[in-house]
Amino acid sequence: MSGLQLYNTYTRQTEAFRPIHDNIVGLYICGPTVYGPPHLGHVRGPVVFDVLRRYLEFQGFKVRHVRNITDVGHLVGDGDEGEDKLSKQARLEQLEPMEIAQTYTVAYNEMSRRMNVLPPNIEPRASGHIIEQIEMIEAIVNAGLAYKANGSVYFDVLAYAKSHDYGKLSGRILDDLIAGAGNEARELEGQDEKRNPNDFALWKKAAPEHIMQWSSPWGKGYPGWHIECSAMSRKYLGDVFDIHGGGMDLLFPHHESEIAQSTACTGHNPARFWVHHNMITINGQKMAKSLNNGIQVEELFSGNHALLEQAYSPMTLRFFILQAHYRGTLDFSNEALQAAEKGLQRLWNAAETAKKLPVSENSEYNITDIHEACLKSMNDDLNTPQVIAQLFEAARVSNSAADGKIKLDQVNIHALNELFDTWMVSILGIQPEKEGNDSALDGVMQMLLQMRAQAKADKNYALSDEIRNKLTALGFVIKDGKEGSSWSI
């Protein structure tokens, strides 16, 4: 009944979404590796899939949303032999690896909260599912699709490819993988243990000094990166679930490998739909350490970064992200952010205006049309930019009705308010941002504004301007509206 059409990376087609179970949707999203503070790139996925989840729930589905925390298992790969990212960062900061993971997990969740991303129903950690991962690796070994080598276990890609299509998801051809790209010798540690360079680690032997290690049938070690998602998605959503999401950069090798692992173990591609969002660029360039253009989320919120002309609020960022389609690249710039900020403000003003519109006998506009258009856009592979365009149409109607240029009856005024509530707040997840001005300050400000209003009424403009000028000098912005003055900092 959903009507939702979703682009499935696996089939490279837009398909009608139907859940496996009647009204329940299993949704697994690849979460962050928690070894550093969240940056802009970390924000898009949570927001995009939050909107998907909200829309599914709006349609009456019960969603089980699982998003993992990767706190173990990533090889550093640039010369730091066998050391994983968390251990490396721990060494640098002189902390326990779990301390690092905890710090940045908290930071990531705080970012999500400020972005108004609903918390996942389950947030499993890789380090808490070592047993499940070992069991899965054993199953793959027993299936003859993995082999042991010097205390490590590798997935045998060539053996798997005899009966399965390794490379289908990411559009890769195994022969090309074997032949091409190999002009540069891989520096990946343990390469000489592999039967084939494309084999990937399921379990890695740990050196004695390695901090993060667990006992296994193959000795002390730690799991490879890809196996955690296979194990955790299976545990909480079953062998086959509805949607697996993540960034396009995870297509290969991560998701390709997940499919291979799960298939080797259960015989099934674990997800019906593979959904991928595109990446974020800054001023037309990708974010990279070498380009020195990485922006942390905190820096964006505070404006404290060389590339930023000002601070941008979480809702501005969220709105900005949703103004582009999730499968296109999204380019950051001050101009674009400022445009989003102003546009969002306009929407808010109109939504407030809609709450106190004059009621007419008849109606010159049918608000239901806008609602229908929103549904249609959303069903078309989550076309949030079009939904937002519809909201701006609603804003125009709201403002025009307030000016008496368009007549709306009670039914349509109600529908208009509901439209903003449903689409802007519930589905797109855009919430009003109250900076939490403390009431004492507001009390003082109201007093000043009243005194100024009195001065204006007395035509004592010298005094009213003096009050405004002095407040301006202190950083306050005073706006005179039709219904009195307002202030902000």
Next chain:
RNA sequence: GGUCGGAUGGCCGAGAGGCUAGGCACGGGUCUGCAAAACCCUCUACACCGGUUCGAAUCCGGUUCCGACCUCCA
């Protein structure tokens, strides 16, 4: 080098064989003691060269540029 994707008005960004995307900026106007804000209206674009078609920004071929992935990455 291989694979895939993209080039839309000053900026961001949808769409897609004929019909307004939308936002921001610019311009005009309304409101206003002034200012700011707010609101209304306006601006009419699709990289280049061929082709198909009554008609192409949208389809086909070629060219140029850009990006992502191929190694950890959201």
